[in-house]
Amino acid sequence: MVARLRRILRSDFYNRPTLTVAKALLGKFLVRKIGHKKIEGMITEVEAYVGPNDRASHASRGRTPRAEIMFGPAGHWYVYLVYGMHYCLNIVTERKGYPAAVLIRAVAADGVIGPGKVCRYFKIDRQLNQKPATWASGLWIEDRGIKINPGGVVRGRRVGVDYAGKWRDKKWRFSIAA
């Protein structure tokens, strides 16, 4: 019997190039703790939003109150409302002062679900915005020893960013091949 690995990812994991972090997050486990209950699922799809010039990123308009967290240190949650009804969950990456984050687009838990449903399923709302991804905050990511080999990763264009000019075609969406 193999010992069950459960290692909570720390800030040094997130404080690396965003594309590296995005790919490395595939196969990791998102864990939500509410009281004595836990909600868990494996991350299956992510998107990278990188730097101040990425027009698809909220940070491209500078340090606005909403995007400010993306300029902060790695390993913090960025939760925001889209379309007036859904929350999206992102984890801030790279060094303080460089705005970047990875959007958690899909998680395998009772079937694969999209970004709005991820937040509904995991009971994530703005209370978690700007909180660290630690046990204390009630939402973190664990390494459970699952390795995704590079051949099992699908690369594609990001979703819903047709307005983003030359940044539209960046293949910064990564998912686990079905």
Place this chain on the structure above:
DNA sequence: AGATTGATCCAT
């Protein structure tokens, strides 16, 4: 294909 929904941002 359209409705829904509201925070955010920018132009006025």
Place this chain on the structure above:
DNA sequence: TGGATCAATCTG
């Protein structure tokens, strides 16, 4: 202060 925009989902 008002209007356009939006990293989504559901319904028909």
